[in-house]
Amino acid sequence: MALRISLNINGTEHGVDLEDPRPTLLDVLRERIGLTGTKKGCDRGQCGACTVLVDGRRVNSCLTLAVSLDGADITTVEGLADGDTLHPVQAAFIQNDGFQCGYCTPGQIMSAVGLLSETGGQASAEAIREGMSGNLCRCGAYAGIQDAVLEAQANIAKAGKS
Amino acid sequence: MADTPMVAAHHVRLGSNSGQSMTRKDGLAKVTGKANYAADNRPEGLLHAVFAGASIARGRVTLLDTKAALAHPGVVHVMTPENTPALSQDPDEKTTPFTARIDVLQHNDVRYAGQPIAVVVAETLEAAIEGARLIKAEYDEQPARIGFDDGEAFTPEAVGISTPPKFATGDLEAQRKQAASSVSVVVETPLQYHNAMEPHAVVAAWDGDKLTVDMPNQAIGLAKPGIANYFGIPAENVTLRSPYLGGGFGSKAVLFGPQMLGILAARELKRPVKLALKRDQMFGPVQHRSATRQTVRYDIDADNRLLAFEHQANVSTSSFDNWLDGAANAGLSLYATPAISVAHSGTRFDTGTPGAMRAPGIATGSAVIECAIDMAAEKAGMDPLEFRLHNYAEKDHSNGKPYSAKALRECYETAANAFGWTDRPPKPGQMRDEDGLLTGWGMGTSIFHAPFFPAKARAVLRKDGTARAETSGADMGQGAWTALWQMAADGLGMAADDIDFDIGHSDLPDGSVAGGSAHTASAGGALFAAGNDVIRQLAEIATKDSDSPLFGAGNERLIGENGRLFKASDPSVGEPYTAILERAGIDEIEGQGRGNRDKASTETYAMFSHGAVFAEVKVDPDLYQVRVTRLIGAFAAGRIINPRLAKSQLTGGMIWGMSFALHEEGVHDKRTGRPLNNDFAGYHIPVLADVPHVEALLVDEDDPHVNDLGVKGVGELGITGTVGAIANAVWHAIGVRTPRYPIKIEDLLKGAEALKA
Numbered sequence: 001m002a003l004r005i006s007l008n009i010n011g012t013e014h015g016v017d018l019e020d021p022r023p024t025l026l027d028v029l030r031e032r033i034g035l036t037g038t039k040k041g042c043d044r045g046q047c048g049a050c051t052v053l054v055d056g057r058r059v060n061s062c063l064t065l066a067v068s069l070d071g072a073d074i075t076t077v078e079g080l081a082d083g084d085t086l087h088p089v090q091a092a093f094i095q096n097d098g099f100q101c102g103y104c105t106p107g108q109i110m111s112a113v114g115l116l117s118e119t120g121g122q123a124s125a126e127a128i129r130e131g132m133s134g135n136l137c138r139c140g141a142y143a144g145i146q147d148a149v150l151e152a153q154a155n156i157a158k159a160g161k162s
Numbered sequence: 163m164a165d166t167p168m169v170a171a172h173h174v175r176l177g178s179n180s181g182q183s184m185t186r187k188d189g190l191a192k193v194t195g196k197a198n199y200a201a202d203n204r205p206e207g208l209l210h211a212v213f214a215g216a217s218i219a220r221g222r223v224t225l226l227d228t229k230a231a232l233a234h235p236g237v238v239h240v241m242t243p244e245n246t247p248a249l250s251q252d253p254d255e256k257t258t259p260f261t262a263r264i265d266v267l268q269h270n271d272v273r274y275a276g277q278p279i280a281v282v283v284a285e286t287l288e289a290a291i292e293g294a295r296l297i298k299a300e301y302d303e304q305p306a307r308i309g310f311d312d313g314e315a316f317t318p319e320a321v322g323i324s325t326p327p328k329f330a331t332g333d334l335e336a337q338r339k340q341a342a343s344s345v346s347v348v349v350e351t352p353l354q355y356h357n358a359m360e361p362h363a364v365v366a367a368w369d370g371d372k373l374t375v376d377m378p379n380q381a382i383g384l385a386k387p388g389i390a391n392y393f394g395i396p397a398e399n400v401t402l403r404s405p406y407l408g409g410g411f412g413s414k415a416v417l418f419g420p421q422m423l424g425i426l427a428a429r430e431l432k433r434p435v436k437l438a439l440k441r442d443q444m445f446g447p448v449q450h451r452s453a454t455r456q457t458v459r460y461d462i463d464a465d466n467r468l469l470a471f472e473h474q475a476n477v478s479t480s481s482f483d484n485w486l487d488g489a490a491n492a493g494l495s496l497y498a499t500p501a502i503s504v505a506h507s508g509t510r511f512d513t514g515t516p517g518a519m520r521a522p523g524i525a526t527g528s529a530v531i532e533c534a535i536d537m538a539a540e541k542a543g544m545d546p547l548e549f550r551l552h553n554y555a556e557k558d559h560s561n562g563k564p565y566s567a568k569a570l571r572e573c574y575e576t577a578a579n580a581f582g583w584t585d586r587p588p589k590p591g592q593m594r595d596e597d598g599l600l601t602g603w604g605m606g607t608s609i610f611h612a613p614f615f616p617a618k619a620r621a622v623l624r625k626d627g628t629a630r631a632e633t634s635g636a637d638m639g640q641g642a643w644t645a646l647w648q649m650a651a652d653g654l655g656m657a658a659d660d661i662d663f664d665i666g667h668s669d670l671p672d673g674s675v676a677g678g679s680a681h682t683a684s685a686g687g688a689l690f691a692a693g694n695d696v697i698r699q700l701a702e703i704a705t706k707d708s709d710s711p712l713f714g715a716g717n718e719r720l721i722g723e724n725g726r727l728f729k730a731s732d733p734s735v736g737e738p739y740t741a742i743l744e745r746a747g748i749d750e751i752e753g754q755g756r757g758n759r760d761k762a763s764t765e766t767y768a769m770f771s772h773g774a775v776f777a778e779v780k781v782d783p784d785l786y787q788v789r790v791t792r793l794i795g796a797f798a799a800g801r802i803i804n805p806r807l808a809k810s811q812l813t814g815g816m817i818w819g820m821s822f823a824l825h826e827e828g829v830h831d832k833r834t835g836r837p838l839n840n841d842f843a844g845y846h847i848p849v850l851a852d853v854p855h856v857e858a859l860l861v862d863e864d865d866p867h868v869n870d871l872g873v874k875g876v877g878e879l880g881i882t883g884t885v886g887a888i889a890n891a892v893w894h895a896i897g898v899r900t901p902r903y904p905i906k907i908e909d910l911l912k913g914a915e916a917l918k919a
């Protein structure tokens with residue numbers, strides 16, 4: 001049961017041949033397309049390491065069958081920066097030391113980008129803590145993660161006004 | 163190694179890079195998805211391997227049906243004990259103290275649930291996963307032993323890697339006779355699984371008898387010969403790459419069965435193979451923290467001074483190997499105690515073998531000790547902080563040695579002030595917040611030893627004024643890419659940006675193990691020494707060169723800084739490194755280094771990092787749900803190379819302490835021995851919503867003895883102290899102490915009912 005789907009990933013069209021409907025978006029990204037920035041921490045929707053944006057919304061790519069996404073727009077951590085200019089969330093993660101080992105980080109960053117668009121730049125610290133709680137960090141980089149998301153939100157607001 | 167220079171005298175002055183809060187050198191790679199973890203590698207022709215695990219915890223596989231798996235489209239091979247070749251070295255042999263007995267399909271015995279019993283290799287990951295699911299096994303099953311009451315306790319030969327299981331000093335009985343009172347507490351701690359976010363993985367590719375392995379590893383210098391031994395090839399044939407580890411916490415320091423199986427499959431099939439553990443497979447073959455059942459007793463005199471300290475720990479290990487958590491050694495050097503008696507026993511569980519997990523021994527033991535100390539303080543009618551200061555250890559009471567440095571008083575003061583401890587009411591149940599939640603404050607002391615390993619490093623200065631510095635090293639999140647780079651730059655007397663820095667693969671000088679909180683001191687010391695060796699050679703050239711302003715200054719102290727060599731006595735006399743090399747017509751100078759700890763210092767001093775942690779919890783008076791609302795610690799760990807990263811390590815450790823106190827518990831089914839909660843839905847670790855406020859403060863400490871650079875570790879310190887601080891805060895909120903970790907609602911309810919009765 002060969003299937004062909006088309007995914008727009010970070011602005012580039014990718015035709016993907018699937019021999020059956022099993023491959024998840026995560027495994028397609030990592031093992032077939034070679035976009036390995038998105039990480040696998042649990043493969044069952046419990047850690048958030050695999051978070052990407054699908055049509056602007058954050059999803060756990062390990063829980064999403066690629067075959068269900070024909071024609072979708074997907075943004076991964078590789079697609080956030082504009083050339084050498086980092087996305088404000090990426091820059092804030094570096095500045096606030098929002099990671100240690102970095103393995104949860106692509107998921108944290110994509111989740112933060114999704115959260116800030118969901119909340120329209122109005123998220124309180126508490127809302128950020130709740131809204132980021134689907135993303136586990138075993139290193140315990142949480143203090144930096146919270147500060148990073150708050151700072152990114154402020155910087156995005158500033159850039160929007162100027 | 164006669165040609166390897168040591169760093170000169172105490173106390174070496176580091177340059178301008180160290181001490182700065184640089185952002186992470188690997189930060190850009192990590193926020194853009196470019197950081198390359200082992201499982202991200204996809205060599206040409208890659209096959210995927212997934213292992214099937216045993217569904218019993220003890221017994222034998224009597225039948226393995228692989229037909230369905232082999233028939234599944236895409237599956238190319240199934241490895242079982244029947245067709246798996248013997249390794250060149252028996253995987254049950256312990257060739258070094260760091261070797262674990264591992265399961266590599268060499269027999270049909272099952273020693274724990276989840277042990278690999280077959281490996282399915284396929285063209286796609288999906289086919290390999292399905293193939294592993296299709297493996298059918300029949301067993302001759304023995305009853306599983308899970309828990310301290312299921313087996314006979316034995317006296318182990320050693321705990322940790324090689325620490326004696328028993329220790330005593332002073333006259334316990336004589337001291338007890340003088341005691342006015344005593345406290346005693348029995349507490350259990352559960353099996354805990356490391357669960358680094360990155361599951362263990364390997365990508366193996368053979369080229370004849372040469373092997374390239376991508377595998378996250380904390381100890382490349384040990385892993386390389388270890389792999390070579392298993393596969394019967396010379397160590398130089400193994401290339402091991404581990405530039406980034408997605409967390410380690412002790413669980414990526416030794417070689418494990420699944421990864422060796424991946425390498426074996428690649429050799430069998432003559433194609434590269436990737437094998438990554440699934441999350442549920444992280445609860446068996448890749449170590450965990452021993453469960454413990456501990457008793458701690460303190461005897462106190464009429465002046466509220468501790469007289470005697472007794473600590474006994476029954477510790478779990480596996481049925482087939484001997485790693486035991488050294489919980490009862492945690493209090494040896496902590497408080498002033500004239501008589502000390504500690505002892506371990508072991509109990510064999512049908513689990514995988516435990517191993518070092520962040521702050522092994524100390525985390526587990528101090529979780530109980532800090533509660534006992536608070537109980538003693540309560541008995542003495544003293545504030546917990548006042549009581550700890552009253553019993554402050556001015557020397558290490560286990561051996562009489564002075565501390566190489568100990569700024570614990572300053573830690574207590576700094577953290578207590580930041581927390582606002584002075585307002586604490588002495589009795590429990592006195593504070594409620596505006597929402598009616600019972601509020602409690604507690605504290606604990608942090609301690610972690612400061613070991614030092616023999617790391618090596620190399621530095622090369624080039625004639626264009628740039629340099630290269632390298633050691634095998636490992637960054638599992640602690641910040642080695644950054645902190646070690648800063649130290650390398652200071653050794654060379656250059657700006658960090660002018661140095662190509664490399665760690666994380668086996669072609670580099672052995673940076674020793676990233677563990678024991680010793681990596682920055684050990685590998686950083688080596689890098690600094692390697693840079694110094696370059697400068698020494700440079701100075702030799704310059705002082706013999708009549709065209710150099712430094713000519714004849716051979717007996718003077720010369721300093722290298724910002725790429726310029728000059729006289730310490732007159733900084734205006736000097737010249738750039740490039741000028742010296744240019745005139746001498748030399749392309750580059752290579753320096754070798756290893757860090758140094760003075761032998762006499764080791765014999766003279768007790769060496770530890772210290773800290774104090776204060777916790778605020780809120781407990782729902784009806785539901786007994788516990789939330790940690792504030793966690794503030796202050797820590798003294800010698801010279802801090804990068805405060806930004808050190809704080810991250812410390813707050814990360816404190817969150818591990820919170821996790822120990824309130825969340826983590828590996829539960830195994832008593833009947834089958836199988837892990838019941840081997841996923842992140844069941845095995846709880848804190849999320850961001852659990853951590854509204856965590857803060858680590860750094861206290862200055864000059865340690866002139868611990869090593870030439872005065873650097874100690876911070877990776878494991880934060881977890882110690884925090885566990886007890888939270889338990890003590892819970893007691894302060896509602897007056898209940900629970901008999902086991904994690905602290906559970908049902909135990910609090912029971913305790914509260916008992917209080918009322």
Ligand code: FES
Binds near residue numbers: 044047048050051
């Ligand atoms: S890998 Fe998808 S949520 Fe964990």
Ligand code: FES
Binds near residue numbers: 099105
């Ligand atoms: S940075 Fe290591 S898991 Fe989050």
